[in-house]
Amino acid sequence: MRRSTLLMAMAMATATATALTVAGSLTSAAAGPHGREAVSCSATNVRLEGAEQSAPANLCSPAASTDDTSTLLVWNKPEGPSKQVVDYRVYQDGHLLGTSSANARLHAPSQEYVDAFYARDEDGFHVRTVNHSFKVTGLRPATTYGFSVRALYADGTTSEASATIRQMTSRTAHRVVVTSPAYRAIGDGQTLNTRAIQKAIDTCRTPGCTVVVPPGTFKTGALFLHTDMTLELQQGARLLGSEHWQDYPLGRGYYLYPIPSPVPDEDSYTAYLRPPSLINVLPDDHGRAAAGRDPGDAARNVRIVGPGTVDGNGWKRTSTGSITDEAGNSLPQYIGSSADAVAEDGVLAANQIQHALETRDSLPGIVNRPDDITDKALYGQYRSSLMTFIGVENLYVEGITADNPAFHGLMFLDSANVGVYGTRHTTYNSNNGDGLEFGGTENAIVANNFFDTGDDEINFAAGQGKYGAQGRTTRDVWMFGNYLRQGHGGVAIGSHTAAWVEHLLAEDNVMYRTEIGGLRMKSTSDMAGGARHVLFRDTAMGCLGTSAFIATLKYATASAGYVGADSATFTDIDVRNVSVDGNNSKECGMADNNNNPVIDIQAGPGAGQDTATLSDFVLDHVRFRNVNPTRIQGLVDSRFDTVCFVSVLDEQNPWKLDEFSTGNTFVNCSPMPGAGAPTGVCPK
Numbered sequence: 001m002r003r004s005t006l007l008m009a010m011a012m013a014t015a016t017a018t019a020l021t022v023a024g025s026l027t028s029a030a031a032g033p034h035g036r037e038a039v040s041c042s043a044t045n046v047r048l049e050g051a052e053q054s055a056p057a058n059l060c061s062p063a064a065s066t067d068d069t070s071t072l073l074v075w076n077k078p079e080g081p082s083k084q085v086v087d088y089r090v091y092q093d094g095h096l097l098g099t100s101s102a103n104a105r106l107h108a109p110s111q112e113y114v115d116a117f118y119a120r121d122e123d124g125f126h127v128r129t130v131n132h133s134f135k136v137t138g139l140r141p142a143t144t145y146g147f148s149v150r151a152l153y154a155d156g157t158t159s160e161a162s163a164t165i166r167q168m169t170s171r172t173a174h175r176v177v178v179t180s181p182a183y184r185a186i187g188d189g190q191t192l193n194t195r196a197i198q199k200a201i202d203t204c205r206t207p208g209c210t211v212v213v214p215p216g217t218f219k220t221g222a223l224f225l226h227t228d229m230t231l232e233l234q235q236g237a238r239l240l241g242s243e244h245w246q247d248y249p250l251g252r253g254y255y256l257y258p259i260p261s262p263v264p265d266e267d268s269y270t271a272y273l274r275p276p277s278l279i280n281v282l283p284d285d286h287g288r289a290a291a292g293r294d295p296g297d298a299a300r301n302v303r304i305v306g307p308g309t310v311d312g313n314g315w316k317r318t319s320t321g322s323i324t325d326e327a328g329n330s331l332p333q334y335i336g337s338s339a340d341a342v343a344e345d346g347v348l349a350a351n352q353i354q355h356a357l358e359t360r361d362s363l364p365g366i367v368n369r370p371d372d373i374t375d376k377a378l379y380g381q382y383r384s385s386l387m388t389f390i391g392v393e394n395l396y397v398e399g400i401t402a403d404n405p406a407f408h409g410l411m412f413l414d415s416a417n418v419g420v421y422g423t424r425h426t427t428y429n430s431n432n433g434d435g436l437e438f439g440g441t442e443n444a445i446v447a448n449n450f451f452d453t454g455d456d457e458i459n460f461a462a463g464q465g466k467y468g469a470q471g472r473t474t475r476d477v478w479m480f481g482n483y484l485r486q487g488h489g490g491v492a493i494g495s496h497t498a499a500w501v502e503h504l505l506a507e508d509n510v511m512y513r514t515e516i517g518g519l520r521m522k523s524t525s526d527m528a529g530g531a532r533h534v535l536f537r538d539t540a541m542g543c544l545g546t547s548a549f550i551a552t553l554k555y556a557t558a559s560a561g562y563v564g565a566d567s568a569t570f571t572d573i574d575v576r577n578v579s580v581d582g583n584n585s586k587e588c589g590m591a592d593n594n595n596n597p598v599i600d601i602q603a604g605p606g607a608g609q610d611t612a613t614l615s616d617f618v619l620d621h622v623r624f625r626n627v628n629p630t631r632i633q634g635l636v637d638s639r640f641d642t643v644c645f646v647s648v649l650d651e652q653n654p655w656k657l658d659e660f661s662t663g664n665t666f667v668n669c670s671p672m673p674g675a676g677a678p679t680g681v682c683p684k
Helices: 003-013 100-107 111-119 194-203 348-358 375-381
Strands: 057-060 071-076 085-092 095-099 133-136 144-153 165-168 175-177 188-192 209-213 216-220 229-233 237-241 279-281 299-305 309-311 317-324 330-334 387-390 392-398 401-403 410-413 416-421 424-426 436-439 442-447 450-453 458-461 474-480 483-486 491-493 501-507 510-512 519-522 530-544 549-552 569-583 599-602 614-625 631-633 639-645 665-667
Touching: 057 144, 071 144, 085 100, 085 133, 095 100, 095 133, 100 111, 100 133, 111 483, 111 510, 111 530, 133 144, 175 194, 194 209, 194 216, 229 237, 279 299, 348 375, 387 392, 392 410, 436 474, 458 474, 458 501, 491 501, 491 530, 519 530, 519 569, 549 569, 599 614
Parallel strands: 175 209, 188 216, 209 229, 216 237, 229 299, 237 309, 279 387, 299 392, 309 401, 387 410, 392 416, 401 424, 410 436, 416 442, 424 450, 436 458, 442 474, 450 483, 458 491, 474 501, 483 510, 491 519, 501 530, 510 530, 519 549, 530 569, 549 599, 569 614, 599 631, 614 639, 639 665
Antiparallel strands: 057 071, 071 133, 085 095, 085 144, 144 165, 317 330
8 A cells, every 4th residue: 555545544544633643553541631541652653644733742651661660751743844843841740840851861871872973963964863752750659640741942932732641650569689588699790590580580470570680790591581570680780691501491492483384394494493592581382383472472561671781691802892982981892703703702602502513413493404404504593692572562671781692682572562761782793683673573662772783773574485474564663762873784674574564663863883774674585575664764874884775685694494485575665854974984984985875775677686676765855975876776666855965975976776766756856866966065
C-alpha cells in the first residue's frame, strides 16, 4: 500500500481532533475528569506522519518503566508549520518540574555528547535536535500523579499543554541483596558467584521483587531472569562474565529463530543451539518452537536498571586500553578481531571457540547437521552475547553500561513492549559487538542512550529466506535522543529481513564517526522481505567513516544456513531534515577519495540483479558538505526535494544515477543532476 493510501486509511480509523496518525496506536484508558488515566506505551508511538497541532501529543510511560519512586515520560513533538521548538516544560500536578533538556543532562548519558557536538558546530550547519523525554524521580510509592507537557518555542512562548495523564507508582517491592547471608555472593572479581546470584533470582518471587547487586565486581556465568522481577545494579556494581565456556552451558542455550515443523529437508537449512548469554530470559524449549516464543510466553514485566555495569569479558583490550573521547571521557577500546585471531585476542570468546573447535563433531542441538562444520560457522554461533531475551512482554532496561560482549550486546527476540533508556554501550571494537538487536519484536522505545559499538548500534532483523518469512515481523520502534558513535550502522536494517522490518521512526538523534552508514539497509537477492515505512528525520550526522545512507541488495556477508527465497526490497523510506558534514574522511573534513559515495543505493539490473529495484524513497530538506558524490543504482519512483550539497570532492556534480534509476523527481535541489558543481550555500 502506498503511503498516501495508508495514511488516509489510518486517519479515518483514528480520527479525533488531536490524534496523531500512528503505525502503532497507544493503549489508554478513557479520559476522566482529571485527564487520561495512566497511558502505557505498550503500543509504541511510531508515527509516519502527524496531524498539524501545536501541543505535544501521546504523552505516555514505556511499559515497566514506573517503579515505587520514579517514572519515565515520553511524547510526540508538535507537527506542522508551528514555531521552532527548542525545549519542553514538564508539569506534575500543575507544578513545573523542569525542562526536558536539563533533565536529560541529569539522567541521559547521551546528552553531554550531544551538547559537545553542537558546541563544535560553530557556523550552525547542523540540524538541531530536541529531547522529548523526562525522567521523574522523588515520587512516593502507591501514589497517583498527573503529568502534562508544553513545548517551549525559540521566541520564549509556550504551546498549549498536552493532555494530562495520571500515573500511579508501584508499591515498594521486596529487595534481595546478593551479598546477604542467604546468598553470600562475593564481589572480589575472582570468586565465581553464579549459584549465589541465581539463587537470589530464583527466590525473589513476590511480584516486583528486586535483586540488588551492590558495589563490587561479581564474576558469574549465565544468569536467568523470570516474570515480575527487577535486577538492580547499584553504582559501582559490575557483573563480570566468567571466561570459561562451562559457565554458559549449551543445555541452557537458545535458537536464534524457531525451527519450522516439520524440520526443513533442504540441504542448505541448518540451525545451531547457541550458548546462553550472560543475562537471559529464554523459553523452556530453548526457543525451538514458534508457539513458545510469543511475547509473554517466557516472561512478563522484567526490569534491569542501573547505574552499574554488565561486562561480558569477551575480548582483550588494545595496547592503549582506552581513549579520551570528544566529551573528555575515557572509553574502553577492545581488539577488533576475527575467526582467525580469536585465540590470541579473545577472553571468553577464545575459550568458547576453542572448545567448539575441539568438540565440533559432538556439539548438541544442531538441526540438519552439515557434513562439515566450518571454523567460520563455529565462530558465528558459539560465542555468548551479553543479554538475550526471547518471548518477553513488558521489558525495561535503564541506566546500565553494557560492556565487552563476546558476541552481540542486547538481543530482543520475539518480544513486545520494550524500553531502553539512558544506557551506555561501550563495545568498540569487539567483533560483532552490536548495541541493540531487535528480531521479531514489536513496540519498542530506544531513548537517550550512548553507543560506541563494535558493530551496528541499533539493528533490526526478521529472519532469513523461505522459512524466516514465516516468522514475526519486527515493527513499531521509536528511537530518539541517542548519541551514536563509531560502530557500523547507526540505525541498521538487515541483513536478515525475511519477515519484514517496518514502521520505524528514528528522530532527534546525533551520529558521530559512524563507520558504515547512518541509516544502513542491507539484504540480498534471496533473503525475502525487506524494510518499509521507515522515517529517519531531524538528525545531525558528522564525520562519517563511509556513506551516510546505504540501501543495498548486494550484502556480501549474509550468514549461511537458510533456504533462499525471493529478493528482499526496501520501500517507503523517508529521510527528512537531516544534516551530513563529512564522509569518508579520516580527519573529519572533506572526503579523502571517491571510494564511498555519500548515498549508496545498489539494486536493479545495474547492480547485477535481474529484476530487483528499490522504490518510493524520499529525501526532503537534507543538506551535505565535505562529501563524496552519490551512487544510485536501480532506484525508481522516488523524490528528492530541497536536497543541497555545499561541497563535494573535486567539485563534482553529486548526482550519479545509473540507467535503471527511472521515474525519480528532483525539486529545488542544489545542484540539480547534470547542472554542474555545488553552489556552496544551502537554504536554512
